[in-house]
Amino acid sequence: xxxLGLQLKPHGRNCGFQGHPTHHCSCTPMQIQRYRxxxxxxPIDRIDIQIEVPSVKYKELSAEHGxxxxxxxxxxxxxxxxxxxxxxxxxxxxxx
Numbered sequence: 237x238x239x240l241g242l243q244l245k246p247h248g249r250n251c252g253f254q255g256h257p258t259h260h261c262s263c264t265p266m267q268i269q270r271y272r273x274x275x276x277x278x279p280i281d282r283i284d285i286q287i288e289v290p291s292v293k294y295k296e297l298s299a300e301h302g303x304x305x306x307x308x309x310x311x312x313x314x315x316x317x318x319x320x321x322x323x324x325x326x327x328x329x330x331x332x
Contacts, residue, residue: 240283257290 250267253259261268
């Protein structure tokens with residue numbers, strides 16, 4: 237699995253707001269097309285799933301959320317490891 241990220245702001249030539257919900261993009265269609273053409277071709281053709289992810293405000297990212305504590309997560313991880321060990325028990329795949 238490979239994960240790639242792309243930001244439409246190459247070397248300060250573009251504004252970086254293309255597709256942003258609250259900021260206006262000042263780039264011309266030709267600027268956007270020129271930048272996108274730089275990342276196309278064989279590498280981009282090998283990517284099966286492309287998802288556009290909107291930006292998240294800093295306050296939302298840094299806010300305290302009532303997340304899970306470690307014990308329930310640890311239990312799920314251990315249970316998953318048991319399932320994987322059972323699944324690959326008869327193979328030569330090394331389990332960690």
